């Protein structure tokens with residue numbers, strides 16, 4: 001387990017320069033997102049806000065929540081004052097929530113940065129209206145590694161070894177050598193979604209010779 005949950009505080013500037021305004025994976029899979037105009041959408045672990053900005057630009061009313069003050073500073077500095085940003089740990093009961101249900105929730109490339117999957121999914125289920133959607137992207141849990149980076153799991157362990165890990169051998173140019181990653185087996189992920197009352201509706205794997213990213217959309221029962 002890492003020392004602090006706000007691991008990105010010290011890398012926010014680096015992350016901003018690295019990821020910049022690149023299109024979120026979720027936005028690159030148009031079939032994944034239901035119609036956005038007028039929808040109330042929570043962007044879970046929004047970071048520097050690129051997914052939040054995409055949602056707001058598409059007509060959604062957006063609340064972005066993240067634990068890192070430095071990442072939220074980058075998000076606010078990017079403008080788009082119609083987005084509400086909140087600093088909070090998304091694995092805890094959402095004390096920041098005004099009780100008005102969200103129509104949808106996104107989580108772009110962040111669940112492998114969140115230590116408590118059950119807690120995060122409980123928040124998603126709590127704030128979504130019945131029938132609300134949850135669209136997410138992660139480093140593919142079956143990612144066996146390629147020339148660009150290590151696998152989803154520790155290199156000296158196997159697929160069964162779940163939990164947070166970091167390695168100096170991670171891709172030098174990427175986020176993981178800096179903040180590490182939490183590996184969970186595909187079955188752990190899917191079972192956790194089911195247990196939270198989030199039924200998988202659609203899966204996507206962007207074209208790749210090895211499975212690098214996994215995306216899905218669920219519905220809250």
Ligand SMILES: C[S@@+](CC[C@H](N)C(=O)[O-])C[C@H]1O[C@@H](n2cnc3c(N)ncnc32)[C@H](O)[C@@H]1O
Pocket residue numbers: 005006007008019024044045046047048049050051065066067068071088089090091107108109110113114115175
């Ligand atoms: C790789 S960044 C992704 C940020 C953004 N979604 C994007 O696509 O650029 C992962 C984010 O998860 C946030 N995070 C990790 N654990 C969290 C928690 N328990 N509660 C809220 N945010 C968390 C980090 O602070 C970081 O901003």
